[in-house]
Amino acid sequence: MARLAKLRRVGRGEPLGAAWRVVWLVLYWPVSLFAKVSYRNLDLVPQTGPAILVANHISHVDPFYVAKMVLDAGRVPRILAKESIFAVPLVGTAMRAMGHIPVRRNTVDAALALAPAVQALKDGKIIVLHPEGTVTRDPDGWPMSGRTGAARLALLAPDVPVVPVAQWGIQNSIDLYGKRIKLFPRPQHLLAVGKPIDLSEFREGKLTARTLHAVTDVIVRTLRDEVAEVRGIPAPSGELYRWRRRDAKGAGDAG
Numbered sequence: 001m002a003r004l005a006k007l008r009r010v011g012r013g014e015p016l017g018a019a020w021r022v023v024w025l026v027l028y029w030p031v032s033l034f035a036k037v038s039y040r041n042l043d044l045v046p047q048t049g050p051a052i053l054v055a056n057h058i059s060h061v062d063p064f065y066v067a068k069m070v071l072d073a074g075r076v077p078r079i080l081a082k083e084s085i086f087a088v089p090l091v092g093t094a095m096r097a098m099g100h101i102p103v104r105r106n107t108v109d110a111a112l113a114l115a116p117a118v119q120a121l122k123d124g125k126i127i128v129l130h131p132e133g134t135v136t137r138d139p140d141g142w143p144m145s146g147r148t149g150a151a152r153l154a155l156l157a158p159d160v161p162v163v164p165v166a167q168w169g170i171q172n173s174i175d176l177y178g179k180r181i182k183l184f185p186r187p188q189h190l191l192a193v194g195k196p197i198d199l200s201e202f203r204e205g206k207l208t209a210r211t212l213h214a215v216t217d218v219i220v221r222t223l224r225d226e227v228a229e230v231r232g233i234p235a236p237s238g239e240l241y242r243w244r245r246r247d248a249k250g251a252g253d254a255g
Contacts, residue, residue, distance in 0.1 A: 006072040007042060013074030019097035020076060028071070031064045034183075035170055040192035040230075044163065045073035050121040052162045053077070054150050054197075056143045056223050057130040058171040062189075066128055066165060069191045078120050080129040080149065099125070103149065114153055121157045129153070131219050137243040141171060143223045144241040151215035158203045161196035162219065166226035194226045 007013070016024060045051070055066050063079060070077035076099070083102040086092035095102075101120065104113045117127055131146035138144045154162050169189035173182045202215050220240055228235035 007045075007047070008072055008074040014076045016071075016076060017099075019094065019099075020071075023094075023098065024071070027064070028068065031068055035065070035173070035187045035189045037065060037068065038188070038190050039069060039072070040190070042069070042073050042193060044193040044195060045070065045075060046126070046161065046163070047074060048124070050124050050157070050160045051126045052121070052150065052154060052157070052160055053126060053128045053165050054131050054162060054219055054223065055128065055165040055167060055191075056227055057132050057135050058141055058167065059174050060135060060176050061174050062167055062170055063128075063130075065167065065170060065189055065191060069165070069193075070126060070128060075126045077128045078117075078125050080117060080127060080153075101127070111152070111156060114149070114156060117153055118156050121153075121160050127153065131216060131223070134243075135177065136241075137177070138241040140236070141168075142236060142241065143220050143227060144243055146216045146220045146240075148209075148212040148216050150219055151212045152207070154199055154215060154219075155202065155207050155211070158199075162199060163196050164194040164219075164223050164226050165191060166194065166223060166230045167191045168227060168230045190230055192226060192230050194222070197222050 045053070053066070053070065055062070067077045067079065078098075079100045080103050081095065081100055083104050086095055086100075086102045099120070101116045120127060129150055131150040132144055133147040133149070136142065136144045150162070154160070167190065170187055173187035174180070197219060199215060199218065202211055205211050217240070224235050224240070
């Protein structure tokens with residue numbers, strides 16, 4: 001049964017720090033009031049130590065709700081985000097102050113690009129990222145084929161649990177691709193935390209392109225199964241939906 005059961009209590013949980021306290025005052029309550037949020041298995045978010053949280057991406061605003069969930073679980077999220085966001089005046093300064101980490105896509109040395117994230121994990125932090133790299137373009141809202149960043153980070157930090165987070169609901173009210181913003185009635189949004197993904201078969205292998213794509217496939221398919229449980233319908237079978245940026249009007253292919 002889904003319910004809102006916050007684990008953060010006064011005097012408990014990972015300290016927020018000054019920047020996150022400002023965010024708590026300015027954004028936490030508006031985000032909370034906009035949608036009726038509920039959680040499943042919030043206690044599966046590790047209470048101490050590092051973790052990689054991977055979430056499906058269904059709306060441009062759902063990162064706010066994943067961050068809220070992590071805060072309510074008593075931890076502080078460090079989000080991997082496109083480097084271009086950090087170049088925005090004030091926004092970039094705030095992002096860095098909160099400990100978020102810029103990702104340099106298409107860099108020659110991908111491992112170097114993820115070095116700050118690996119260090120954050122060594123420091124016992126929680127990293128949050130969307131393996132798809134963008135809001136899903138799957139026609140039915142399922143997780144689509146992903147980028148290899150989550151897989152690479154998981155293999156660079158092999159002892160860190162990779163925890164899936166399935167979410168559903170807010171996309172029915174805010175869908176910028178579909179040019180839909182519906183503020184009333186108050187939307188419902190459910191986030192469900194799953195058990196760590198078993199990636200043990202990949203731990204000892206070489207970090208090759210084939211391995212990265214295989215790990216990515218396992219991560220996204222696990223997310224798809226978790227989303228199916230949240231939606232209460234069977235997960236689709238077959239290949240993951242693939243979207244290519246160069247396709248006209250955001251069209252993709254199912255191959």
